[in-house]
Amino acid sequence: MTKYRLEAFSDGVFAIAITILILNIRLPETDASHLQQALKDLAPHFVAYAMSFIVIGLYWVAHHTSFHKIAKVDGVFIWLNMLLLLFVSFMPFPAYLLGKYPLEEVPLMLYGVTLIATNLMGFFMTLYTSYHPELLAESFTKKDFMKQYPIYILVNASYVIAIILAPFFPKVSYIIYIGIAFIMVFFYARISAK
Amino acid sequence: MTKYRLEAFSDGVFAIAITILILNIRLPETDASHLQQALKDLAPHFVAYAMSFIVIGLYWVAHHTSFHKIAKVDGVFIWLNMLLLLFVSFMPFPAYLLGKYPLEEVPLMLYGVTLIATNLMGFFMTLYTSYHPELLAESFTKKDFMKQYPIYILVNASYVIAIILAPFFPKVSYIIYIGIAFIMVFFYARISAK
Amino acid sequence: MTKYRLEAFSDGVFAIAITILILNIRLPETDASHLQQALKDLAPHFVAYAMSFIVIGLYWVAHHTSFHKIAKVDGVFIWLNMLLLLFVSFMPFPAYLLGKYPLEEVPLMLYGVTLIATNLMGFFMTLYTSYHPELLAESFTKKDFMKQYPIYILVNASYVIAIILAPFFPKVSYIIYIGIAFIMVFFYARISAK
Amino acid sequence: MTKYRLEAFSDGVFAIAITILILNIRLPETDASHLQQALKDLAPHFVAYAMSFIVIGLYWVAHHTSFHKIAKVDGVFIWLNMLLLLFVSFMPFPAYLLGKYPLEEVPLMLYGVTLIATNLMGFFMTLYTSYHPELLAESFTKKDFMKQYPIYILVNASYVIAIILAPFFPKVSYIIYIGIAFIMVFFYARISAK
Numbered sequence: 019m020t021k022y023r024l025e026a027f028s029d030g031v032f033a034i035a036i037t038i039l040i041l042n043i044r045l046p047e048t049d050a051s052h053l054q055q056a057l058k059d060l061a062p063h064f065v066a067y068a069m070s071f072i073v074i075g076l077y078w079v080a081h082h083t084s085f086h087k088i089a090k091v092d093g094v095f096i097w098l099n100m101l102l103l104l105f106v107s108f109m110p111f112p113a114y115l116l117g118k119y120p121l122e123e124v125p126l127m128l129y130g131v132t133l134i135a136t137n138l139m140g141f142f143m144t145l146y147t148s149y150h151p152e153l154l155a156e157s158f159t160k161k162d163f164m165k166q167y168p169i170y171i172l173v174n175a176s177y178v179i180a181i182i183l184a185p186f187f188p189k190v191s192y193i194i195y196i197g198i199a200f201i202m203v204f205f206y207a208r209i210s211a212k
Numbered sequence: 213m214t215k216y217r218l219e220a221f222s223d224g225v226f227a228i229a230i231t232i233l234i235l236n237i238r239l240p241e242t243d244a245s246h247l248q249q250a251l252k253d254l255a256p257h258f259v260a261y262a263m264s265f266i267v268i269g270l271y272w273v274a275h276h277t278s279f280h281k282i283a284k285v286d287g288v289f290i291w292l293n294m295l296l297l298l299f300v301s302f303m304p305f306p307a308y309l310l311g312k313y314p315l316e317e318v319p320l321m322l323y324g325v326t327l328i329a330t331n332l333m334g335f336f337m338t339l340y341t342s343y344h345p346e347l348l349a350e351s352f353t354k355k356d357f358m359k360q361y362p363i364y365i366l367v368n369a370s371y372v373i374a375i376i377l378a379p380f381f382p383k384v385s386y387i388i389y390i391g392i393a394f395i396m397v398f399f400y401a402r403i404s405a406k
Numbered sequence: 407m408t409k410y411r412l413e414a415f416s417d418g419v420f421a422i423a424i425t426i427l428i429l430n431i432r433l434p435e436t437d438a439s440h441l442q443q444a445l446k447d448l449a450p451h452f453v454a455y456a457m458s459f460i461v462i463g464l465y466w467v468a469h470h471t472s473f474h475k476i477a478k479v480d481g482v483f484i485w486l487n488m489l490l491l492l493f494v495s496f497m498p499f500p501a502y503l504l505g506k507y508p509l510e511e512v513p514l515m516l517y518g519v520t521l522i523a524t525n526l527m528g529f530f531m532t533l534y535t536s537y538h539p540e541l542l543a544e545s546f547t548k549k550d551f552m553k554q555y556p557i558y559i560l561v562n563a564s565y566v567i568a569i570i571l572a573p574f575f576p577k578v579s580y581i582i583y584i585g586i587a588f589i590m591v592f593f594y595a596r597i598s599a600k
Numbered sequence: 601m602t603k604y605r606l607e608a609f610s611d612g613v614f615a616i617a618i619t620i621l622i623l624n625i626r627l628p629e630t631d632a633s634h635l636q637q638a639l640k641d642l643a644p645h646f647v648a649y650a651m652s653f654i655v656i657g658l659y660w661v662a663h664h665t666s667f668h669k670i671a672k673v674d675g676v677f678i679w680l681n682m683l684l685l686l687f688v689s690f691m692p693f694p695a696y697l698l699g700k701y702p703l704e705e706v707p708l709m710l711y712g713v714t715l716i717a718t719n720l721m722g723f724f725m726t727l728y729t730s731y732h733p734e735l736l737a738e739s740f741t742k743k744d745f746m747k748q749y750p751i752y753i754l755v756n757a758s759y760v761i762a763i764i765l766a767p768f769f770p771k772v773s774y775i776i777y778i779g780i781a782f783i784m785v786f787f788y789a790r791i792s793a794k
Contacts, residue, residue: 030615033224227418421612
């Protein structure tokens with residue numbers, strides 16, 4: 019298998035996961051006169067939709083950025099990538115929970131756990147390639163690899179904080195998820211430029 | 213990231229969003245003897261389905277037409293495109309509302325707002341590239357850019373009118389959406405030819 | 407737009423429409439002891455699923471076969487293709503109806519009407535290219551075009567018969583749909599070989 | 601039709617089937633205070649989701665591995681592949697059943713039957729190409745073909761055992777499915793390497 023097939027398959031999964039997020043927003047049975055109120059009640063779903071769309075979009079951009087360094091793939095890499103996709107595909111479920119119960123601790127914690135699990139798989143993929151230089155396209159030294167550490171640690175530490183705060187300050191927890199998504203968009207917007 | 217990956221990912225999102233529109237049409241529980249009536253009751257859903265299919269099809273064609281002018285993409289362009297896709301992916305929701313409550317003001321207004329938001333993102337992408345000629349494939353002067361103004365303004369002004377008329381003349385509002393879709397099909401059918 | 411983009415987008419819609427057919431099969435709430443009976447009751451859904459999967463598969467193969475003759479596409483061709491995709495995407499709905507009410511006249515008739523509408527769009531695309539030889543890749547004379555007439559007419563005439571028979575002999579109507587699908591698989595299995 | 605189009609279409613179906621597995625996990629209506637319990641009750645769904653994701657991933661990897669040996673495709677091969685995709689697309693249904701009734705005999709048996717049916721189609725494709733060397737890219741002798749026999753037989757014999765044990769020892773049956781998936785991941789992780 020070439021890296022191109024794996025990338026195309028991954029792109030397909032990213033595109034489907036991001037697009038079926040909308041299926042989470044379901045209007046409850048209501049008569050026309052209460053439609054405006056029903057839509058207002060769905061507001062947390064719209065927020066969860068927008069944030070999760072951006073989050074999956076971020077994973078897609080990050081996936082591509084890291085695949086630039088890859089020249090070929092092997093069996094272990096394929097299955098680490100499959101586990102990454104498993105968590106990306108899972109995202110619509112915690113996104114639904116967060117839309118339905120926006121300030122409850124369980125959804126906020128599950129959301130964070132899913133994000134950390136996805137990041138961890140990405141981290142394992144990077145780690146694996148750092149020990150298998152034969153998979154790399156360009157000279158990508160251990161030093162380059164360690165440059166990525168701080169951002170990995172910062173993002174996931176923030177998610178851990180969001181999880182811990184969820185039962186006590188759910189709003190702060192939610193704001194951390196939104197804030198990190200915003201910051202990462204700007205981060206990737208800058209490094210994707212060429 | 214090359215423009216081709218971004219285009220392929222966008223194509224995937226367009227294809228999924230357009231195809232899951234059909235999931236909006238759900239037959240209510242009914243016994244066989246009332247099936248014909250149940251289908252007649254779904255008529256507004258069929259109209260909303262067909263129109264929204266054409267509308268997303270139009271955005272797809274417009275997306276490609278504009279990508280012809282692009283040579284490469286940068287981070288800002290990627291995220292403007294992501295926001296465009298966010299609104300395209302959102303379309304099945306207002307399409308469902310319009311199918312369920314075809315002549316109510318709220319669905320008609322939300323439909324228009326979604327269309328304008330999508331157009332606005334397309335406009336921002338065009339605007340951004342006009343200020344970043346290094347992203348353009350061919351000589352695309354500010355003058356060329358300004359040629360597109362009238363059509364942008366006309367279409368979105370029509371949507372604004374449809375939104376304003378929605379509470380008073382919902383049928384007129386609906387007809388404007390259908391009419392603009394028809395006109396744009398003919399417009400793109402002509403310029404896509406080569 | 408090149409024919410390749412249009413083909414890739416169409417492939418995406420075909421692949422999604424064919425895969426979401428499974429969402430039509432929903433197990434009703436039942437306790438474990440009645441599960442076997444519940445699955446037996448779903449039997450008509452399994453038949454409708456398999457047949458509709460084959461039918462969309464056939465349209466996909468036919469689409470590719472006809473795209474072999476195409477060198478480039480123009481605006482009218484793109485929109486005829488979009489209408490074809492509209493009916494292909496619509497298929498999960500009549501497929502659901504047929505699974506739910508397998509021997510009722512309305513679902514059997516709607517199924518036939520959808521198939522004829524899809525075929526008609528394919529016919530219009532072929533007709534259009536026969537009048538626009540500049541779109542064709544290879545010498546494809548009017549004579550070649552007329553060779554396809556008999557099979558078009560036979561298939562659609564059978565569907566018309568199935569629609570007419572639906573209220574009186576629903577089983578015969580259903581068997582016609584299955585029979586035509588089978589015959590077409592063998593027909594395309596032979597001509598796709600090269 | 602080239603093998604590349606068939607592969608791309610198949611990839612699309614694999615990617616969609618694997619991603620819509622998440623739609624099987626639906627939170628029942630519950631108030632926030634019982635959310636944690638509701639999620640615990642969904643545990644069997646999470647297991648079925650993860651296992652089925654890996655299983656479809658395995659079919660995708662196996663599909664690609666076998667397509668490496670193919671140089672071109674003919675009509676029979678296309679339709680054998682279509683039947684393979686039919687069973688792959690069907691997977692979300694037995695996956696849902698297994699999530700809903702994890703230790704009941706019917707879901708465990710249906711799951712095994714679906715896996716065997718999918719494997720059988722893969723086997724028929726391999727068998728067909730072994731009798732049509734003109735489709736093969738590289739020298740792939742009958743001997744090479746027979747090398748694959750043991751693994752095919754072992755896997756499917758295990759599934760048969762799981763089906764037979766399902767009514768008596770459902771847990772053993774379930775563990776067999778999980779175990780085979782794990783073993784196959786390691787098997788493919790090794791042979792995909794190059």
